[in-house]
Amino acid sequence: MPAVTVAVPGPDAVVDVVDVPVVEPGPRQVRVRVEAAPVTATDVSALRGRLPLRPADRYVLGWSLAGVVDAVGADVNDLEPGDPVLAMSDWFETLTGTQASSVVLPRTSVGRRPAALGPAEASVVALNALSAARALDLLDLPVGATLAVTGAAGSVGGFAIELARHRGLDVLAVAREADRAFVERTGATLAVRGTALDALQADGLLDSAVLGAPALAAVRDGGAFVAVTRPATPAPERGIRVTTLAVVSDAAATEALAVLAADGTITPRVAATYPLRDASAAYAEVEGGTGRRGGVVLVP
Numbered sequence: 001m002p003a004v005t006v007a008v009p010g011p012d013a014v015v016d017v018v019d020v021p022v023v024e025p026g027p028r029q030v031r032v033r034v035e036a037a038p039v040t041a042t043d044v045s046a047l048r049g050r051l052p053l054r055p056a057d058r059y060v061l062g063w064s065l066a067g068v069v070d071a072v073g074a075d076v077n078d079l080e081p082g083d084p085v086l087a088m089s090d091w092f093e094t095l096t097g098t099q100a101s102s103v104v105l106p107r108t109s110v111g112r113r114p115a116a117l118g119p120a121e122a123s124v125v126a127l128n129a130l131s132a133a134r135a136l137d138l139l140d141l142p143v144g145a146t147l148a149v150t151g152a153a154g155s156v157g158g159f160a161i162e163l164a165r166h167r168g169l170d171v172l173a174v175a176r177e178a179d180r181a182f183v184e185r186t187g188a189t190l191a192v193r194g195t196a197l198d199a200l201q202a203d204g205l206l207d208s209a210v211l212g213a214p215a216l217a218a219v220r221d222g223g224a225f226v227a228v229t230r231p232a233t234p235a236p237e238r239g240i241r242v243t244t245l246a247v248v249s250d251a252a253a254t255e256a257l258a259v260l261a262a263d264g265t266i267t268p269r270v271a272a273t274y275p276l277r278d279a280s281a282a283y284a285e286v287e288g289g290t291g292r293r294g295g296v297v298l299v300p
């Protein structure tokens, strides 16, 4: 079956679509026939050799998917072939890439997908909405507190502002003027990117634009800050609690987010879809431009 791979990650690496064996699901595992698998900023970091990966002959890329159950292993009694699902792969730990026509994952990573949620939309929920939800958990702000989000119109940031509003937070969304309609539709307030961050004085900040230390200025003394990468995690100052997001798969949480996506509470945005065989064009789109709004999704 075809899979999107890189042999040696690095600045000049390219993705190759190669044939890899179909794997049988073991105990407590589920095999999914993939209908959609996004290419994310994290995949580009992996391709470019910016993530500390354990050695492998070849890496199959991709962190999330949506599809249909194809086969189940022993001790899986609550999913069966034909069930629509979405899932995040704990790729960093397992190197099980989702950009392939079939993927075997632990049952604990695979959530049911409501019929109303299409595969492309579900595939962007599975990683990015879960990341946003986990970031809000780390921030742990009380109802009525003020959250600032950098990169608020991006994939993680967009879900974060919607989920934060849903949790009763006031949201200052740092994004472009061109993103005003999206931001204001969620009930957040636009803080136009480029204006001074120290005026925000938020109780907490999610730095999904990976600005690092300069974004601390937006947080009041004693507030909370969540970084999305380790290199962009600033040293704490002024009593601010600083943590780094490291999302892990969670079937139940993913399923709950899929329900919120199906009922319109959160908005899965898909900017483009590409056939899996055109993965290099999809990677070029993710890597190439700014201003893209929504996921770039591969369709096997």
Ligand SMILES: NC(=O)c1ccc[n+]([C@@H]2O[C@H](COP(=O)([O-])OP(=O)(O)OC[C@H]3O[C@@H](n4cnc5c(N)ncnc54)[C@H](OP(=O)(O)O)[C@@H]3O)[C@@H](O)[C@H]2O)c1
Pocket (backbone or CB within 6 Å): 040, 041, 042, 045, 127, 128, 131, 150, 151, 152, 153, 154, 155, 156, 157, 176, 193, 208, 209, 210, 211, 227, 228, 229, 244, 245, 246, 247, 289, 290, 291, 292, 294
């Ligand atoms: N640690 C984890 O568990 C975890 C999980 C998921 C994602 N991540 C990381 O989270 C980050 C965001 O991912 P994503 O999928 O949301 O990416 P994305 O969709 O590209 O969003 C990034 C956003 O940041 C904005 N931005 C970029 N540079 C900026 C700047 N200098 N000032 C203000 N805004 C800026 C972009 O706006 P423009 O397009 O207009 O420039 C875009 O809206 C990535 O680094 C990814 O690897 C981490």
